[in-house]
Amino acid sequence: MNEIYLDHAATTPMSEHVIAAMTEAMRDVYGNASSIHGAGRTARKALDEARATLARSIGAKPNEILLTSGGTEADNTAIFGVAAARQHEGKHIITTQIEHHAVLHACAQLEKQGYDVTYLPVNEKGVVAVKDVQRALRDDTILVTIMYGNNEVGSVQPIAAIGELLQAHTATFHTDAVQAYGIVPLDVDALRVDLLSVSAHKLNGPKGIGFLYVRAGVKCVNLLYGGSQERKRRAGTENVPAAVGFAVAVDEAIAKRDEANAAYKRYRELLTTTFTNAGLNFRVNGEEGLLHVLNVTFVGTDVESFLINLDMSGVLVSSGSACTAGAIDPSHVLVAMFGSDAEELRSSIRFSFGQGLSDEIIQEAANRVVAIVQRLVK
Amino acid sequence: MNETKDRSQIRVVVGMSGGVDSSVTAYLLKEQGYDVVGIFMKNWDDTDENGVCTATEDYEDVIAVCNEIGIPYYAVNFEKQYWDKVFTYFLEEYKAGRTPNPDVMCNKEIKFKAFLEHAMNLGADYLATGHYARVDRTGDTVKMLRGVDNNKDQTYFLNQLSQEQLKHVMFPIGDIEKKEVRAIAEKAGLATAKKKDSTGICFIGERNFKEFLSQYLPAQPGNMETFDGDVKGTHDGLMYYTLGQRHGLGIGGDGEPWFVLGKDLARNVLYVGQGFENDKLYSHALTAVKLSFTTDEARPQTFNCTAKFRYRQQDSPVTVEMREDGSALITFDEPQRAITPGQAVVLYDGDECIGGGTIDTVIKNGETLTYVG
Numbered sequence: 043m044n045e046i047y048l049d050h051a052a053t054t055p056m057s058e059h060v061i062a063a064m065t066e067a068m069r070d071v072y073g074n075a076s077s078i079h080g081a082g083r084t085a086r087k088a089l090d091e092a093r094a095t096l097a098r099s100i101g102a103k104p105n106e107i108l109l110t111s112g113g114t115e116a117d118n119t120a121i122f123g124v125a126a127a128r129q130h131e132g133k134h135i136i137t138t139q140i141e142h143h144a145v146l147h148a149c150a151q152l153e154k155q156g157y158d159v160t161y162l163p164v165n166e167k168g169v170v171a172v173k174d175v176q177r178a179l180r181d182d183t184i185l186v187t188i189m190y191g192n193n194e195v196g197s198v199q200p201i202a203a204i205g206e207l208l209q210a211h212t213a214t215f216h217t218d219a220v221q222a223y224g225i226v227p228l229d230v231d232a233l234r235v236d237l238l239s240v241s242a243h244k245l246n247g248p249k250g251i252g253f254l255y256v257r258a259g260v261k262c263v264n265l266l267y268g269g270s271q272e273r274k275r276r277a278g279t280e281n282v283p284a285a286v287g288f289a290v291a292v293d294e295a296i297a298k299r300d301e302a303n304a305a306y307k308r309y310r311e312l313l314t315t316t317f318t319n320a321g322l323n324f325r326v327n328g329e330e331g332l333l334h335v336l337n338v339t340f341v342g343t344d345v346e347s348f349l350i351n352l353d354m355s356g357v358l359v360s361s362g363s364a365c366t367a368g369a370i371d372p373s374h375v376l377v378a379m380f381g382s383d384a385e386e387l388r389s390s391i392r393f394s395f396g397q398g399l400s401d402e403i404i405q406e407a408a409n410r411v412v413a414i415v416q417r418l419v420k
Numbered sequence: 421m422n423e424t425k426d427r428s429q430i431r432v433v434v435g436m437s438g439g440v441d442s443s444v445t446a447y448l449l450k451e452q453g454y455d456v457v458g459i460f461m462k463n464w465d466d467t468d469e470n471g472v473c474t475a476t477e478d479y480e481d482v483i484a485v486c487n488e489i490g491i492p493y494y495a496v497n498f499e500k501q502y503w504d505k506v507f508t509y510f511l512e513e514y515k516a517g518r519t520p521n522p523d524v525m526c527n528k529e530i531k532f533k534a535f536l537e538h539a540m541n542l543g544a545d546y547l548a549t550g551h552y553a554r555v556d557r558t559g560d561t562v563k564m565l566r567g568v569d570n571n572k573d574q575t576y577f578l579n580q581l582s583q584e585q586l587k588h589v590m591f592p593i594g595d596i597e598k599k600e601v602r603a604i605a606e607k608a609g610l611a612t613a614k615k616k617d618s619t620g621i622c623f624i625g626e627r628n629f630k631e632f633l634s635q636y637l638p639a640q641p642g643n644m645e646t647f648d649g650d651v652k653g654t655h656d657g658l659m660y661y662t663l664g665q666r667h668g669l670g671i672g673g674d675g676e677p678w679f680v681l682g683k684d685l686a687r688n689v690l691y692v693g694q695g696f697e698n699d700k701l702y703s704h705a706l707t708a709v710k711l712s713f714t715t716d717e718a719r720p721q722t723f724n725c726t727a728k729f730r731y732r733q734q735d736s737p738v739t740v741e742m743r744e745d746g747s748a749l750i751t752f753d754e755p756q757r758a759i760t761p762g763q764a765v766v767l768y769d770g771d772e773c774i775g776g777g778t779i780d781t782v783i784k785n786g787e788t789l790t791y792v793g
Binding site: 344346347349350351353354418 | 494496542
């Protein structure tokens with residue numbers, strides 16, 4: 043049974059161009075970018091070029107790009123960094139109930155340290171209301187951290203409107219754009235964000251690298267101390283081959299973006315039409331935001347059994363997030379959208395699309411899903 | 421060769437706990453050519469304040485073993501079913517002054533019901549577990565036999581399995597001795613080869629039983645008395661004691677050691693007396709409820725067989741008299757010591773485990789003992 047990978051929101055396979063560029067960099071660009079000799083300069087040049095590409099992709103300046111080990115470190119740097127830098131101005135943080143755990147668990151840790159965190163609700167479409175952000179703002183609010191696009195249901199948050207609102211407030215504004223980067227155009231000035239996190243492995247780049255955009259002048263304390271890399275904001279020898287691969291992946295994602303989104307829209311329709319024609323009782327969760335994420339409730343299915351059956355039939359998808367001991371915890375995102383007793387919690391799975399798929403492959407996946415649902419729902 | 425090919429078409433889901441028994445179960449089935457899938461059941465969350473959870477550690481072992489064997493693995497969460505069907509029953513029984521057997525209930529309601537159903541939903545032909553028991557499929561009905569390792573035989577805990585359940589189960593290590601199981605694991609290089617066996621009730625694990633129970637049931641200390649009314653001390657709560665228990669009473673003095681002889685729930689009194697052979701501990705018959713048989717074969721209303729009243733006990737000859745309501749009067753050939761309500765009475769015909777029930781009342785000289793809980 044050939045595998046059909048529909049879990050691109052979890053991670054993506056690396057693009058051949060990325061692998062080629064990284065292989066070359068690993069072989070030829072071996073120097074330490076901080077060294078003063080020729081090999082160091084070669085590495086520094088490759089790093090600077092990559093950084094310029096990354097900066098350009100979000101309308102930022104290269105010196106505002108802080109390379110990290112990935113999205114989690116970018117989110118943690120933003121949250122702990124701002125919390126530490128501004129603790130004397132206030133200890134209130136605003137976020138939402140549907141953030142990635144890299145944000146939620148960082149906030150929970152800050153609560154233990156005496157910070158006060160407001161977790162805003164979302165509507166049934168998985169979207170936070172700007173007026174809720176407005177109401178939650180206090181004089182001592184130092185940070186607002188709200189994701190751009192949700193990784194489980196694809197809902198897109200009104201980041202530009204919140205950025206606009208925050209023009210009248212001193213709070214620092216961070217957005218976790220890990221899932222949206224490469225899928226939708228992002229411009230830090232249009233969004234009026236101070237900090238923005240992304241990761242390379244969600245857009246066919248390598249695992250282990252991401253960046254945090256830090257607007258010039260924004261106060262953010264380091265997580266890591268050591269050498270003077272990243273303008274003394276993040277110690278550790280730069281991962282030049284990964285940065286090179288990251289930049290190639292970004293260029294590729296942007297070049298293919300419109301075409302990819304058109305394909306994702308077709309895939310969504312192919313799946314939902316096939317489900318409808320087969321008479322399945324299903325609902326699509328969340329607004330049509332990030333087109334590559336499609337979260338579906340199949341009424342009457344049990345997610346644990348469903349996912350294993352899908353895996354056995356070669357359709358690789360996911361649901362919520364794996365928790366302790368590999369078992370599946372109810373998704374906090376679906377809880378926020380539907381409440382803790384909703385059937386969506388037991389019966390929803392996420393399809394997510396990326397490179398390397400076709401209408402034929404999606405149709406085959408849809409057929410396999412239908413066969414399993416019809417077997418499981420008695 | 422043909423047989424191997426056929427077996428590859430037979431899907432067996434193995435319930436894997438992260439222990440050596442279920443690891444070897446999966447390994448043997450894979451060696452025999454079956455289409456094997458390993459599934460870890462998470463029934464209980466014991467995550468402590470440091471985020472450490474034994475289930476996580478056990479699942480790590482399941483992953484390691486499955487990768488070594490080369491089979492897919494998954495985890496499934498039955499915490500809610502376990503709480504509703506097993507733990508609630510466990511607490512209710514303790515509240516009623518009895519000594520429940522959660523492992524029997526877990527096998528009946530979770531492992532061979534909810535989990536079996538889950539396995540069937542994955543297209544499995546069989547569910548296999550690492551129990552020391554055997555399944556005999558040579559006749560028209562499937563029989564459950566004792567494991568060959570007499571010291572490890574676990575049919576006591578499996579007595580409630582029905583014919584329908586047995587049709588779908590395999591116990592691949594029931595044919596071998598425990599030390600052989602370890603040897604196979606070691607030879608195959610399985611990560612769990614030297615892992616310590618789990619002891620006690622699964623959700624309590626190595627923890628202090630008293631402390632655990634006190635988190636869920638309020639303990640009411642009261643008097644320890646002899647049947648003559650002499651107060652010998654104070655007990656910590658009736659639920660912490662079981663019939664025939666010697667340790668933890670803290671009664672000193674001359675003569676033979678002291679034992680728990682019974683309980684008076686209404687007065688919150690624990691009856692104690694001296695001597696392992698104390699006459700109050702002995703009885704002649706019991707009534708059992710929730711009688712269940714492993715086969716659907718017709719049997720006379722009254723029949724003779726052997727029985728175990730607790731795990732790892734020698735069999736005793738008994739006469740079973742079935743009643744209309746599904747309960748039974750079970751009379752012992754010889755008086756039995758410390759028959760404990762709430763525990764299982766399990767019936768055997770030679771090597772075959774034919775079924776069992778839950779001990780409800782205890783009878784001595786034709787009268788129901790009111791002091792045993």
